[in-house]
Amino acid sequence: MASAAEQLASNLSLGAFSKATELKKRIWFTLGALLVYRVGTYIPVPGVDAAVMGEMLNQHGGGILGMFDMFSGGALGRMTVFALAIMPYISASIIIQLMSAAVPALETLKKEGESGRKKLNQYTRYLTVLIAMFQSYGIAIGLEGMRGSFGAAVIDPGAFFRISCVVSLVGGTMFLMWLGEQITARGIGNGTSLIIFSGIVANVPHALASLLELGRTGALSPVFIVAFLVIAVAVVAFVVFIERAQRRIVVQYPKRQVGQRMFGGDSTHMPLKLNTSGVIPPIFASSILLIPATISGFSGANDLGILAMIGNALAHGQPLYMLTYAAMIIFFSYFYTAVVFNPQETAENLKKYGGFIPGIRPGNATADYFDLVLTRLTTIGALYMCIVCLLPEVLISNYGVPFYFGGTSLMIIVSVTMDTITQIQSHLLAHQYEGLIKKGRVKGRGR
Numbered sequence: 001m002a003s004a005a006e007q008l009a010s011n012l013s014l015g016a017f018s019k020a021t022e023l024k025k026r027i028w029f030t031l032g033a034l035l036v037y038r039v040g041t042y043i044p045v046p047g048v049d050a051a052v053m054g055e056m057l058n059q060h061g062g063g064i065l066g067m068f069d070m071f072s073g074g075a076l077g078r079m080t081v082f083a084l085a086i087m088p089y090i091s092a093s094i095i096i097q098l099m100s101a102a103v104p105a106l107e108t109l110k111k112e113g114e115s116g117r118k119k120l121n122q123y124t125r126y127l128t129v130l131i132a133m134f135q136s137y138g139i140a141i142g143l144e145g146m147r148g149s150f151g152a153a154v155i156d157p158g159a160f161f162r163i164s165c166v167v168s169l170v171g172g173t174m175f176l177m178w179l180g181e182q183i184t185a186r187g188i189g190n191g192t193s194l195i196i197f198s199g200i201v202a203n204v205p206h207a208l209a210s211l212l213e214l215g216r217t218g219a220l221s222p223v224f225i226v227a228f229l230v231i232a233v234a235v236v237a238f239v240v241f242i243e244r245a246q247r248r249i250v251v252q253y254p255k256r257q258v259g260q261r262m263f264g265g266d267s268t269h270m271p272l273k274l275n276t277s278g279v280i281p282p283i284f285a286s287s288i289l290l291i292p293a294t295i296s297g298f299s300g301a302n303d304l305g306i307l308a309m310i311g312n313a314l315a316h317g318q319p320l321y322m323l324t325y326a327a328m329i330i331f332f333s334y335f336y337t338a339v340v341f342n343p344q345e346t347a348e349n350l351k352k353y354g355g356f357i358p359g360i361r362p363g364n365a366t367a368d369y370f371d372l373v374l375t376r377l378t379t380i381g382a383l384y385m386c387i388v389c390l391l392p393e394v395l396i397s398n399y400g401v402p403f404y405f406g407g408t409s410l411m412i413i414v415s416v417t418m419d420t421i422t423q424i425q426s427h428l429l430a431h432q433y434e435g436l437i438k439k440g441r442v443k444g445r446g447r
Helices: 002-011 013-021 021-040 049-061 064-071 087-102 104-110 114-144 158-185 191-216 222-244 280-298 306-312 319-340 345-350 364-399 407-446
Strands: 246-252 256-258 261-264 269-274
Touching: 021 158, 021 191, 021 407, 064 191, 064 280, 087 104, 087 114, 087 158, 087 280, 087 319, 104 114, 114 407, 158 191, 191 222, 191 407, 222 364, 222 407, 261 269, 261 319, 269 364, 280 319, 280 364, 319 364, 345 364, 364 407
Parallel strands: none
Antiparallel strands: 246 269, 256 261
16 A cells, blocks of 8 residues: 555656646635735724834834734734734634643543534634733734834724724634634645745745845845855755654554455554644744733833833843743643644554554553653654754844744744645545546446
């Protein structure tokens, strides 16, 4: 079976792609949905002078606002209806997943299959609304006190502006959440990741132009710019290498006799990715770190002593920010790996179908072996993500390099691209198999 799949994969071509009508529909739907998202990042929030917001972002773009603007695809700098992006939905997903591991009622729902998953998704949507309302109200208050060389950021402050701002931002976030779900169900790839990916990629040309402008004005030396771009390419290559790395566990199936014939006795392998959790830990960690910094940044931190201290301590490039970011990446690496891979369940399924790992007894011993291997892999994967995400951040905070060349953004771009290409290949393989089956049926009827 493996050799047949490899042979089909080698035969994939543009001709096979042109015949896969279902795949083309999915790709066009995905591109159309992402186009709608990009158009939405230019629809302004009523009553806000975007020039003032842009001026503030230029002044404080090296801090947390710059990272928030990166995840929103530039919508924050233009103060549009998608300024909150999809980060409230990600924060709600984190909270629900954490609670499902600690609250028995939610844990029971998680084990109920499709019906339980739908209920948990519904709870996530409700929590997304609450988080988005809280963050949008804080932004509305912060905007009313914001002033630049062009004047006040809000043309007519008051209750009506706050309500319209909250409605616009919450509505934008909920629309993005729905759009992401539609892409996942009817398109190609994970909708949430693709929305973040498209926002980052859309601003990479502008970030590259800004980097070259720093070199032209003398703020950065040409040697440093060349070295930084080489480092960025090396990070991309390193991410591709690690994301493709696997630990292959040999699985043996015993021989069994049925009548005069022998079946089974095959040996295969179970691939475990070195980075099982993918790009989820950096996204989760970034979304949580954005919350306190956003509150202090938009709420006049100069007058809120404790919030000011927290905001300054968690500012981009500060030691506490780096340590907290690394700790969250490590935590979410283990947590999300435990969510997507259950050693006990995998061992039971293997035992049910007669499979075993050579030298390991079926059942609990196999589950313990899976747990040991997965723990070691997750440790290496977490350290890899910390290195990739934190080392470029030092250059960004010290030299003013745009966020779009940071480790987190590069990792999101590479990981999402690889995942999307893998799904496209899977659809093409399925189409090839369907073609072979139809040909076999036609030949069978002809005989």
